[in-house]
Structure formats: structure tokens, C-alpha cells
Amino acid sequence: xVYSGLLTLFGRSHRMTDDARGEPRRAGRPLESVLSRARITxxxxxxxxIEGYGGFTMSxxxxxxxxxxxxxxxxxxxxHEVLQWLEDHVMTMVDVSGFGSEPWDVAVxxxxxxxxxxxxxxxxxxxxxxxxPVTGAPETLRMYETIAAGLAGAGVxxxxxxxxxxAVESFIFGSALDANAPADIFxxxxxxDSSPTFTAAVLGQDRSTGERPADVAFRFGLEALLAAVxxxxxxxxA
Amino acid sequence: xVYSGLLTLFGRSHRMTDDARGEPRRAGRPLESVLSRARITxxxxxxxxIEGYGGFTMSxxxxxxxxxxxxxxxxxxxxHEVLQWLEDHVMTMVDVSGFGSEPWDVAVxxxxxxxxxxxxxxxxxxxxxxxxPVTGAPETLRMYETIAAGLAGAGVxxxxxxxxxxAVESFIFGSALDANAPADIFxxxxxxDSSPTFTAAVLGQDRSTGERPADVAFRFGLEALLAAVxxxxxxxxA
DNA sequence: ACCTGAACACCGTTCAAGT
DNA sequence: ACCTGAACACCGTTCAAGT
Numbered sequence: 001x002v003y004s005g006l007l008t009l010f011g012r013s014h015r016m017t018d019d020a021r022g023e024p025r026r027a028g029r030p031l032e033s034v035l036s037r038a039r040i041t042x043x044x045x046x047x048x049x050i051e052g053y054g055g056f057t058m059s060x061x062x063x064x065x066x067x068x069x070x071x072x073x074x075x076x077x078x079x080h081e082v083l084q085w086l087e088d089h090v091m092t093m094v095d096v097s098g099f100g101s102e103p104w105d106v107a108v109x110x111x112x113x114x115x116x117x118x119x120x121x122x123x124x125x126x127x128x129x130x131x132x133p134v135t136g137a138p139e140t141l142r143m144y145e146t147i148a149a150g151l152a153g154a155g156v157x158x159x160x161x162x163x164x165x166x167a168v169e170s171f172i173f174g175s176a177l178d179a180n181a182p183a184d185i186f187x188x189x190x191x192x193d194s195s196p197t198f199t200a201a202v203l204g205q206d207r208s209t210g211e212r213p214a215d216v217a218f219r220f221g222l223e224a225l226l227a228a229v230x231x232x233x234x235x236x237x238a
Numbered sequence: 239x240v241y242s243g244l245l246t247l248f249g250r251s252h253r254m255t256d257d258a259r260g261e262p263r264r265a266g267r268p269l270e271s272v273l274s275r276a277r278i279t280x281x282x283x284x285x286x287x288i289e290g291y292g293g294f295t296m297s298x299x300x301x302x303x304x305x306x307x308x309x310x311x312x313x314x315x316x317x318h319e320v321l322q323w324l325e326d327h328v329m330t331m332v333d334v335s336g337f338g339s340e341p342w343d344v345a346v347x348x349x350x351x352x353x354x355x356x357x358x359x360x361x362x363x364x365x366x367x368x369x370x371p372v373t374g375a376p377e378t379l380r381m382y383e384t385i386a387a388g389l390a391g392a393g394v395x396x397x398x399x400x401x402x403x404x405a406v407e408s409f410i411f412g413s414a415l416d417a418n419a420p421a422d423i424f425x426x427x428x429x430x431d432s433s434p435t436f437t438a439a440v441l442g443q444d445r446s447t448g449e450r451p452a453d454v455a456f457r458f459g460l461e462a463l464l465a466a467v468x469x470x471x472x473x474x475x476a
Numbered sequence: 477a478c479c480t481g482a483a484c485a486c487c488g489t490t491c492a493a494g495t
Numbered sequence: 496a497c498c499t500g501a502a503c504a505c506c507g508t509t510c511a512a513g514t
Contacts (some may be wrong), residue, residue, distance in 0.1 A: 027480035027513045128416035135427040145433035148256030152435050155482050158442035167459030177368035178408045189373040195383035204396035210322050221405030223467030265494045265499040312497050
């Protein structure tokens with residue numbers, strides 16, 4: 001069973017000595033703290049990966065960690081804060097390996113596709129990231145530093161960096177949501193008659209490559225934004 | 239008081255004859271149906287405009303309409319469906335007036351800025367729209383038809399229409415979320431030392447126009463996408 | 477300091493009873 | 496068909512009691 005796997009990974013029995021046979025812990029401060037930001041975040045990610053965001057509650061998170069729900073509030077002030085921790089953790093899964101090793105545009109492409117993919121799998125976090133201050137999100141800030149340094153090194157002037165990054169990122173966030181759209185989202189059904197041009201457009205999509213429509217649109221937009229970023233470049237590297 | 243205003247607008251007393259003095263209605267089918275999709279949607283919009291999405295519950299919606307919460311379920315199958323109705327209604331507030339009267343790029347700009355502004359005010363709907371099938375969202379489909387016809391008329395080939403629309407829309411959705419970010423979202427605080435380039439980029443933004451950073455980024459991205467759409471054009475109008 | 481367990485103030489939704 | 500009112504199965508969060 002899936003759930004027992006989570007308990008094996010995150011339960012306390014393997015690190016506590018006084019309840020190896022699984023007796024419930026009594027109230028009172030444990031010898032060693034059972035919870036921590038890292039353990040809560042990791043457990044949340046595992047839980048969500050297996051059960052999805054619909055099954056993610058403070059109760060289910062506590063169950064995974066084998067504590068009472070109220071114990072979580074000694075370490076985190078709200079469910080929202082858990083999600084913020086998770087967001088920052090998820091950001092480490094974004095691939096920034098191209099910066100420093102590849103031409104700037106190759107690096108940006110690899111980063112952008114990876115960023116979209118990661119948050120397509122964590123769509124409920126998108127509205128949070130878009131609004132989360134970088135203070136308190138150190139991994140997110142690390143990523144921004146890598147991107148900013150990469151673009152600056154490629155000749156993008158300082159005053160263009162933030163607009164360029166925000167524009168690309170906004171596109172990525174919207175595209176991450178779009179990647180979760182059902183395949184038939186644009187089927188016009190019995191309203192086809194009243195929307196002839198749009199219906200023709202839906203039917204007239206280029207299907208020859210076998211690529212998902214969301215990927216075709218993402219490539220189109222990403223290349224458009226890359227061209228605009230390239231146009232801002234100046235200096236020796238441009 | 240604000241709430242009594244909502245009751246005056248959406249309460250039933252002005253259209254019912256048997257309870258003009260405000261006695262609660264008894265159980266049983268009313269002579270004339272109290273609820274409808276249109277009344278529910280309008281009440282939801284008014285409630286959200288005044289109280290925000292945080293205060294939007296099935297209970298508060300029912301209170302606005304002066305019915306019991308359970309009465310709503312005779313007309314709608316879930317809160318999610320109310321939000322879908324609302325999304326489709328909100329879409330009528332997007333300005334498509336440029337199509338047919340202005341050059342294509344002027345029309346697209348007016349539409350895109352308006353679209354972003356409307357959903358910046360309704361950010362919680364963004365994850366829904368991005369995923370909502372056009373069947374059952376007739377106003378949304380109407381908008382798509384207008385955009386598709388406008389772009390097709392400008393010479394954008396059929397097979398490029400969907401990628402172009404989806405890319406621009408994804409950018410708009412992400413930008414609508416970004417427009418709700420706090421002004422200090424990029425303040426690096428005591429982590430400034432470890433992110434020198436990014437910190438310099440934040441401080442080096444062009445503030446001379448007085449424009450909001452979110453608007454600068456939106457313009458940058460929108461113009462980039464417009465240029466790419468323009469590049470797909472062919473035929474007599476291109 | 478950090479856990480448990482009981483409790484609080486909600487949620488969205490279901491359903492029998494009523495007209 | 497469409498309302499009310501009671502009830503259900505949850506939520507996230509608080510807090511006293513315990514070590």
C-alpha cells in the first residue's frame with residue numbers, strides 16, 4: 001500500500017528509541033525534536049507527489065509525519081506557509097545547469113522548459129510563487145541570481161533584466177497552468193456554428209509533428225521572448 | 239452598511255409578494271423561482287467585488303440571495319461550477335472593441351491589456367480559466383472567435399492561430415497573477431550579498447517613467463509576442 | 477520547547493420534509 | 496420543481512495539559 005511507504009519514509013519510529021514497537025507517543029516534549037522545516041517540506045512533497053494537492057491537508061501531512069496535526073503549528077504558522085516552503089523547495093528542481101556552460105540562449109531555453117515542466121506538475125503553487133517575496137525563499141532567490149547573472153553576462157543591460165525575467169516568468173507560469181488543460185479544451189461542440197473561424201483554427205492546427213498543442217504554443221511564445229531579450233543585448237558579448 | 243446594499247440588490251423581498259415585511263420564507267416551492275444562473279452569477283460577482291474571494295463562500299452567496307445555502311444546489315452542482323459561471327461572465331468585461339474598427343495590432347494591444355487587468359482583479363479565477371473547456375463557457379468562446387477572426391483577417395495563417403492565441407493568453411494569465419505581487423517582492427533583504435547581480439538588477443530598474451514594474455514587464459512581453467505574431471502573417475493583408 | 481488531545485468556528489454538500 | 500432546516504464529514508487552527 002502506498003501510504004505505508006510514506007510512513008516508512010517519514011514516520012518517527014526509525015529515529016526514536018522509546019516507541020520502536022509503534023506505541024503512540026505520549027504528550028510532552030520529545031528528547032529530540034520530531035519535526036523541522038526540512039522534514040515537513042520533504043514530507044509535504046512526497047505526500048503531494050503521491051496523493052496530489054487535493055489530498056494535501058494539515059491532517060494528512062501530520063499523519064505522514066506521525067504526529068498530531070496541532071504539532072505542526074509549533075514549526076509553521078499556517079498551511080499557507082507550508083506551501084511557501086514547498087514552493088521554494090520545488091524551485092531547486094528547476095534546471096539551471098546551462099548557465100555558465102552553454103550559450104546564453106541555450107541556457108535560457110533549458111531553464112524555461114524545465115521551469116514550466118516543474119510547475120505544470122505543481123500548478124496549485126503557481127498563484128503562490130507569482131506573489132511570494134524572495135525574502136524567505138532563498139532557493140528561489142538563488143535561481144534568480146543565476147538567471148540574472150547569465151543574462152547580464154550575455155550583454156543584457158541592467159535596466160532590462162527585471163522586465164525580461166518577469167515577462168519570461170509570467171509566460172512560464174501561464175504556460176504551466178495551460179499544460180494542465182484537457183486535450184479537448186477548445187472543442188466547440190454544438191457552438192461550432194457560431195464560432196466558425198475559431199473552430200477552423202482548432203481543426204487547422206499543425207498535428208504533423210505529434211507535439212502537444214501546449215508545447216507548440218510554449219515554443220512559439222518562448223522563442224518570441226528570447227528574440228526580444230536578444231534585441232536588448234549590447235556590449236562585447238552581444 | 240455595505241452588506242445591506244447587497245441585500246437590497248439581490249434579496250428577494252422586492253420581487254416576492256408574500257413576505258414584503260421580511261418574514262422568512264417557509265419551506266416549499268415558491269410561486270416563482272427565486273434563483274437562476276444569471277442571478278447567482280451576478281450576486282457572486284457583486285459579493286466578490288465587495289468582500290473579495292476570501293469572503294466568498296456558498297453561505298455568504300446564499301445570504302446575499304436571501305436563501306438557504308442548500309437552495310443553491312438546486313441550480314448549481316458545486317461551488318466550482320459557480321466559479322466557472324463567474325469566469326464566463328467576467329470574460330464579457332474584456333475589451334474586444336478594437337477588432338473590426340482598429341488595425342489588428344492596436345486591437346490586440348487593447349484586448350491584451352484589458353484582459354490582463356480584468357483577471358488581475360479576479361486572480362483566483364486564473365487557474366480555472368486556463369483549464370476550462372469552451373463548451374459551457376459561451377462568452378469565453380465568443381471572445382476567442384473575435385480574436386481568431388481578427389488575427390485571421392490580418393493574415394495570420396490558420397495553423398498559427400491557436401499557438402499564437404494560447405501563447406499570448408498564457409502570458410496574460412501569468413501577468414495577471416504577477417500584477418498582484420507586492421511592490422517589494424524582489425527586495426533581497428539580508429540575502430543581498432549572496433545575490434549581487436539580481437540585487438543590482440532590482441535597484442537598476444528604470445523608474446523614470448513612473449510606470450509600475452509589472453506594467454513595464456507586461457509591455458516588454460506583449461510587444462515581443464506581437465512581433466512574433468506579425469512575423470507569421472502572409473497574404474494580401476500582411 | 478514541543479508534543480497530545482479536546483475543542484472551536486467554520487467549510488461544502490446531502491437529504492428528508494414541506495408546498 | 497424548488498425551497499428550508501438539520502445533519503454529515505470534513506477543514507485549519509487554538510490552547511490547556513503534559514513532560
